[in-house]
Amino acid sequence: MIEQLKFEILTIGNELLIGKILNTNAHWLSRRITNLGGRVTRIITIGDDVGEISSTVRDCLARKPDFIITVGGLGPTFDDKTLEGVARALNLSLKVNSEALNMVKMKYESLGRARGEKIELTPARIKMATLPEKAKPLTNPVGTAPGVLLETDGVTIICLPGVPEEMKAIFEDSISLIIRGKSKLIFCEKSLRLEGIYESDLAPIIDQVLKMNPRVYIKSHPRRGEGGAYIELHLSTSDESLEECFRVIDVTASEVKKHVVERGGRVTEIPIGE
Amino acid sequence: MIEQLKFEILTIGNELLIGKILNTNAHWLSRRITNLGGRVTRIITIGDDVGEISSTVRDCLARKPDFIITVGGLGPTFDDKTLEGVARALNLSLKVNSEALNMVKMKYESLGRARGEKIELTPARIKMATLPEKAKPLTNPVGTAPGVLLETDGVTIICLPGVPEEMKAIFEDSISLIIRGKSKLIFCEKSLRLEGIYESDLAPIIDQVLKMNPRVYIKSHPRRGEGGAYIELHLSTSDESLEECFRVIDVTASEVKKHVVERGGRVTEIPIGE
Numbered sequence: 033m034i035e036q037l038k039f040e041i042l043t044i045g046n047e048l049l050i051g052k053i054l055n056t057n058a059h060w061l062s063r064r065i066t067n068l069g070g071r072v073t074r075i076i077t078i079g080d081d082v083g084e085i086s087s088t089v090r091d092c093l094a095r096k097p098d099f100i101i102t103v104g105g106l107g108p109t110f111d112d113k114t115l116e117g118v119a120r121a122l123n124l125s126l127k128v129n130s131e132a133l134n135m136v137k138m139k140y141e142s143l144g145r146a147r148g149e150k151i152e153l154t155p156a157r158i159k160m161a162t163l164p165e166k167a168k169p170l171t172n173p174v175g176t177a178p179g180v181l182l183e184t185d186g187v188t189i190i191c192l193p194g195v196p197e198e199m200k201a202i203f204e205d206s207i208s209l210i211i212r213g214k215s216k217l218i219f220c221e222k223s224l225r226l227e228g229i230y231e232s233d234l235a236p237i238i239d240q241v242l243k244m245n246p247r248v249y250i251k252s253h254p255r256r257g258e259g260g261a262y263i264e265l266h267l268s269t270s271d272e273s274l275e276e277c278f279r280v281i282d283v284t285a286s287e288v289k290k291h292v293v294e295r296g297g298r299v300t301e302i303p304i305g306e
Numbered sequence: 307m308i309e310q311l312k313f314e315i316l317t318i319g320n321e322l323l324i325g326k327i328l329n330t331n332a333h334w335l336s337r338r339i340t341n342l343g344g345r346v347t348r349i350i351t352i353g354d355d356v357g358e359i360s361s362t363v364r365d366c367l368a369r370k371p372d373f374i375i376t377v378g379g380l381g382p383t384f385d386d387k388t389l390e391g392v393a394r395a396l397n398l399s400l401k402v403n404s405e406a407l408n409m410v411k412m413k414y415e416s417l418g419r420a421r422g423e424k425i426e427l428t429p430a431r432i433k434m435a436t437l438p439e440k441a442k443p444l445t446n447p448v449g450t451a452p453g454v455l456l457e458t459d460g461v462t463i464i465c466l467p468g469v470p471e472e473m474k475a476i477f478e479d480s481i482s483l484i485i486r487g488k489s490k491l492i493f494c495e496k497s498l499r500l501e502g503i504y505e506s507d508l509a510p511i512i513d514q515v516l517k518m519n520p521r522v523y524i525k526s527h528p529r530r531g532e533g534g535a536y537i538e539l540h541l542s543t544s545d546e547s548l549e550e551c552f553r554v555i556d557v558t559a560s561e562v563k564k565h566v567v568e569r570g571g572r573v574t575e576i577p578i579g580e
Contacts (some may be wrong), residue, residue: 049346050521051337056331057350063325064451072323077332077350091365232382232450239384242408251321251354252383254449254469265328 036270037215038070038097043086044114045194046079047091057103057199059244068087068208068218069270073097080105085232092188093121100187100213101207104194106177114191115180115287119164122184131168132161132178139176170206174198174216179206220277221268229297231263237291238265245284247271310345311489316362318330318378319468320353320390320565323496329474331377334546341523342482343491343544347371354379359391367395367461372488374461375481380451382430388465389454393438396458406435406443408451413450444480448472453480492553495542496575500526503571511565519558521545539577 041061047053055077062072066278074095085105092100105114114245119126135160160177163169170179170259172193179202180191191201226234231254238250267284271277289299297300315335321327329351336346348369352358357395359379366374378441381386392401410431418425436442436450444453450526464481466473486493500508503529513523527538541558545551563573 049336049349050340051333051335051346054333055349059325059328061312061325066324073324073353075329077349079347129578155371168532184356219457230425232428232430235383239313242384254381266321 036069037099037211037216039065039070039072039101039110040092040095040097041072041075042077042085042092042100042102043077043194044080044085044117045077046101046111049079057194057196059076059104060196060200061101064203064208065211065304067162067219068211069097069215070211080111080113080119082113082120085114086120088122090188093185099211100189102189102191103199104192106160106180106191108159108177112159115163118180118182118189118191121181122164124164124166126162127165128158128161129163129167129169132163133158135169135171135178136161136176139172142258168194172198172202173205174201177196181206184202200228204282208296217244217270218272218274218277219268219270220280220281221304223302224265224267224285224288225300225302226265226292227259227298229292229295232296234265234292235264237288240293241284241287244287245265245280248280248284250284250288266281311373311485312342312489313339313344313346313373313375314366314369314371315346315349316359316366316374316376317349317351317375317468318354318359318391319351320385322351323353326552328374331468331470334474335370335375335377335477338477338482338523340506341521341542341544342485343489344373344485349447351494354385354392356391359388362393363395363463365394367459369459373485374463376463376465377473378466380434380454380465380467384453386433388439388521389441392454392456392463392465393495396427396456398438398440400436401439402435403437403441406437406515407432409443409445409452410435413446418472419522423551430458436536444476446472446473446476447479449494455480455484475499489544491544491546492548492551493544494548494553494555495540496579498539498541498562499574499576500537500539501534501572503566503569507569508539508566509529510561511569515558515561515565518542518561522554522558524562 041059048055058075063163065072066206078088102114105112126243144151163180167182170221173179175198177193182189183240192202231252248269251266255262255264267281269280292299315332317329317332322329339346376388378458379386414425418509437454441454441456444455446452449466449472451470467475485502505526510555521541522541525540529538531538543554566573
């Protein structure tokens with residue numbers, strides 16, 4: 033059986049820790065990576081602190097995932113400390129990267145032309161092109177700060193900006209291709225709505241079904257909808273072949289259905305995305 | 307300046323790692339803890355795996371926060387592994403806790419009476435009352451699985467269920483008081499009775515007021531009293547100085563009042579404790 037690529041996501045920003053914003057970036061990335069056949073093993077949120085960033089990156093590296101993706105802290109302001117933290121974690125120095133500087137310069141030239149003014153390359157702007165040695169900048173098709181890619185000891189570190197549109201654009205343009213190139217697995221899933229059965233009575237059924245289908249991941253979620261309480265049962269798996277992927281999910285869903293109906297419950301399928 | 311109490315939040319569940327659901331629990335908790343005067347220093351998400359849970363709890367303990375709050379994995383099914391992981395991290399054994407068992411038993415008795423059937427205490431149901439030694443169960447006013455509180459080496463570990471309504475109810479009933487008791491920051495609050503305005507029309511007003519007063523926590527509760535329906539709006543904040551605390555609350559309450567009255571509503575103060 034082929035091993036899934038392992039990912040750790042590190043979202044950086046005090047605004048997440050005070051509950052000012054919801055971490056939609058981690059959610060989007062997890063979903064996208066899962067659908068590309070990868071496996072997110074951990075999501076960590078820390079504040080804008082160089083010491084915290086560097087020690088956390090070291091902890092991530094020690095667990096030897098295939099990828100570490102950081103989100104946030106690449107901008108021009110004083111609280112954007114991600115690259116300083118990553119450089120410290122790897123004992124690398126920070127240098128102006130000529131390719132990145134060119135990207136930043138071109139952004140401000142084009143912005144300047146549009147506004148009919150010359151925009152200076154201030155230290156704050158040059159900071160966005162100051163990367164750890166050996167890092168490669170990734171084009172940001174939406175904003176100014178380039179993404180950053182760094183290979184170290186078998187782990188690929190990718191740093192993305194925290195603005196959701198920029199994070200997504202760099203991911204789709206540069207990262208999804210790298211993941212597809214390295215991954216050989218396809219992900220598929222199915223959700224069932226179960227009524228007329230307690231979650232605690234479902235436990236032994238799932239145990240039994242899982243014994244027969246150990247590669248399927250099943251999770252039950254108690255829900256409350258318009259028609260009253262029900263259980264959403266989510267089934268997922270991944271495989272090299274799309275056909276095999278769906279076959280395994282369908283067989284497992286049928287077995288769950290059989291057992292639940294035998295106990296007087298009802299089962300319907302919930303379209304994915306609802 | 308008085309040190310804030312430090313919190314680490316550990317959200318547990320594969321559904322978060324595959325991006326099936328957004329981590330609204332971590333968001334709500336961070337906001338609430340911040341509003342109680344605490345500081346969230348780290349949020350971690352991992353999967354339903356005993357080894358991962360126990361090693362991560364150990365890592366959290368090594369950083370010596372005042373509180374570790376875990377969310378998820380307290381239910382009756384095979385993939386609810388939080389207490390097993392916490393027990394392993396602390397080298398404690400798991401035992402049926404008589405107080406917790408009584409809570410679970412009473413829930414199913416009352417559910418059984420409502421449905422006119424006897425619900426057996428199956429092993430899956432007893433599992434919800436099986437806690438690490440020395441742990442104390444916390445009443446779950448909404449669902450079945452009790453919350454769990456455990457003191458170890460100066461760190462308070464609190465385990466909450468992942469169903470948002472249950473997590474919030476246990477937090478408000480049991481945890482917010484504990485945090486208030488330990489925090490040196492002073493908490494203060496005010497309740498307003500709003501009439502002649504819909505709760506949905508209130509949302510943009512609160513958004514606007516919160517932007518100006520980000521340290522104030524505001525919550526609206528639709529109520530029905532002798533004079534008909536009204537909204538109770540609860541405002542709270544914390545500070546070292548009682549004077550400053552009340553000043554901030556008073557300014558915020560005045561702003562709410564101004565906006566509500568502009569829209570034709572009426573505002574009166576509700577004495578706290580009623």
